[in-house]
Amino acid sequence: MTTPAMTPSRLDDSPAVSKKPLGKILLPYLLVLPALVALLVGMGYPLGWQVFNSFREYGLAAQFGTASPEWVWFENYTTLLSDGTFWFILVKSIVFMAITASMTMILGIGLALLMKAVSRWARLTLQIAMLLAWAMPIVAQMTVWGWLIDKRNGVINYVLSWIPGVDLIGHDWLVNPITFYGIGSTIIVWASVPFVALSVYAALTQVSSEVKEAASLDGASGWQMLRRITMPIIRPVITILFLLQLIWDLRVYAQIRLLQDFGAGGTKYDLLGTYIYSLGIGQNQFGLASAAAMIVMFFTIGLSWYYVRQLLKEDN
């Protein structure tokens, strides 16, 4: 922390280090140890298995021990990378992630600003509504939405059909892949906005009113105030929230899988998570599934490389 920039980071932070007892030097390692052991125990073997088998053709026969898996080097990787379906699903997942995460952020920030602008009782009502939606466990969320959009007598079709000229009675939202993902995205946005809105609102409360009053006396417009004063203060919160949404929405699995249970499955309705799952347990191509997971990991690292580097730089 107090290290001058030119000091190699390898050195310890204090010149007095040589006088420190061994215990002090070991302390950070002891602190890291439990987490490291937990990671190794829980992830070590599965991860090793995955890396290893991404180079093998590992099918159901291998799983039952009646045939030994064949070593195929990079064949699984080349198969996937030359497969249009894999790329199609990758692109779909990225688009899904971008739209869902952006919608979540826009709505979340908008609602946080709204909470700040309205009276106490209106704010409380909104906050409680948000909290209730946020608290719904994923399986419960999806089950409820499955009932809301039920094609036979779901209430959403019923209400939408009140609009003159619209007749959605009997409409199945899960047929067309576009509306399928639209519903998935809507549900995720509905469930994630509360977290964003409440967090941004909490950040907004840290913007002191004196500063704002002073600015307004200086003749700053509402928009200018938002841009010049409010945004800089809440930007760190927004950055971290947005990053979280991106990671979560790219890895989305549960919502899509459960939505497929209500509607139809298959690659037409897959995103990366469900695709990898169906390659593995569905089609018993465990080698291929492992390779797909590895590719997705490298891809995510590539996408977030800039951010990771920033993070490491800050760290020094």
Add this chain to the structure above:
Amino acid sequence: MNTKKTTGRRIGGIFALLIALVWVFPVYWMINSSFLSSATLAQLTPTWVPFGGTFNNYKTVMDPSSGFTSSLQMSVTITLLSLLFCIVFAFLGALAISRFKFRGRKSFVVAIIVIQMLPAEAMFIAQYKMISSLGLLNTVVGISIIYIATVIPFTLWMLRGFVAGVPADLEEAAMVDGCTRFGAFMRVTFPLLAPGLVASGVYAFIQVWNEFALASVLLTDESSRTLPLWLRRLSEFSNVGGYPNWGEVMAGSVLVAVPVIIFFLIVQGRMTQGMVGGAVKG
């Protein structure tokens, strides 16, 4: 100008209420449907308010044979166990990487970040093999081992921000006043970290409580099902000639959601404050 402002506020208030209504509607609909009979719910026109409703759906899904109580126990135990270890381990790790410089620190930080980008879905078979060979299939400990490892990286990363946010000078000041390093930490730093611990705890809680894919692989016994598995099974099995018995399924959803709602109401304030604290200062 003043009247203009109040009208603006009023319009904003009405707008806020409308949005609240939209957001809460799915939750309302779940509760409403859970009190309606299957015959009512089978009609093509919706019933908006459960007047003359019934508790039968709850009676059926809470029947001992449905396994709700054992699933609740299972979920609570797994979540508490995973949460406890995850928070303690992640907190110690976060302390190490934000307060000390040591050889291998950078690799550790990179590993923590990279692990989070690994899709979990291809590892189920390997995880099954591992847990099974340890003889821990269908047990709380078995699945918790995996959950702890899955949740630690993010929790640690999040806590790192909070720990770094508490200036070390404060501790040093206390040490000057005669406290030991540990005493200074406990008296000065730890209380300031409480919201951060709650925030990361809630995150870990959500992850573990919601997980069903790995659970469906590792917990195959009827008696070891978690709540998400229980509810998923209810919606698959509870039907009338192939058509879901929505009343029972919604009653099941309410039961699964209630513990989380209670938990959230308790920690809500601290949680969002914590989120802000960590991000602003980290």
Add this chain to the structure above:
Amino acid sequence: MKKMTRGIAAFAAASAVVLAGCSSSEGETDETTSPDATNTAGGEATAAAQDVKLWLMGTDTPDELIQYLKDTYAADNGGTLTVEQIGWGDAISSLTTSLPDSANTPDVTEVGNTQAATFTTVGAFMDITDMYEELGGDDLLQGFVEAGSVGDTVYALPYYFGSRMVWYRKDLYAEGGVDVPTTLAEVTEVNASLKEQEIAGAYVPGQDWRDGISWIFANGGDIATFDGSQWASALSSDESVEGMKQWQELFTTASVASVTDDDSSAYQAINDDFLPGLPAATTMAPNWAFWSLGDLSENDEGEQVATWNDETFGAYVLPGVDGGVAPVFAGGSNIGISAATQNVEGAKQLMQIIFSDDYQLMLAENGLGPANTTFGETYAEVAAMGDLSLQAAESAKLTPAAPGWASIEEQQILEQYFAAVAEGGDVASLAVEYDEKINSLING
């Protein structure tokens, strides 16, 4: 920490009330502590009591039958039988992980007949050729026996079957002035006429290949053929394409179901007020749909119940191209002993109970087609629509007993093919496209 973990483990064990005795250590203690295997019925089972685990798929086996199995097993063996119902959605993943795992495998498991080949070819089931005669021999449904065998070695035997038939509304047919069709073409004509008169239509779900496949079979087509060493998809054969074209015509001119519908609502489709808009006068479902069809009323619990009414509801077998009976999809499942079981004797005893006359009779009475065909007559008499079901079963066909078939089902390839055809795609070119997809998976 150690103490804590142990405490939790103890709690887990305590809450796992009926954890099946499948770990080897537990099996050993059972053998020494309960030597009271003297009251066995068959007499030949002198082995010690063993606790066994049975997996059943879905909820098709009624509770009453499950109880019977438990009671009988306890009486015959002295051990405990644990029955677990696995959801069809989790069936493949559960079987894939648990079957090879000797410490956790179910000792006996049901498996969908279409999934059986996938598991038998990789050695997941125990060779029970020596029990074949004892359990029913050639009286067992041969199509299902083949699905569960590799060459002459028998691994999994038929558990029950259900064959699909057509259910219709007598009142709606009368209103539209149409008669029960006697050829496959008439099925389309009759329902198209009803739809044109805006009275009703046929419930033909776009993804429902299990019913739609009959149109391929009826025209002499097949899903796939076996040349002695390899399976090859046959969707693009002239007969299969012809069948699909007829099915497409039925869908476009007569269906009131949508492209993404599947057969899950087919059981109730022709009940009053089930469908919004135009009602269905015709649907296809197994014979046990009898219990879901009829006049609707509310019972004391507020549950909706259907009571069969002969005046308004009826059923017939799907007619063939030139009359007679069209081959329908033979639904049902197989059952076998896990190759990894530690309780061979107990598992065999359970199989004996399942294939006993008493149990087969109970299956028949509950409308599930008994594996043993000697009970066919009883089935035709006692089961609802048993006579029609049996008639349909005689020409019913199974899906290919190919190693990769489960993958094809898991990927929902046929669902996608039928939906694409229902959407109005060109059958001939779609057939070629899906042949390729199937060929890349079908041989495992």
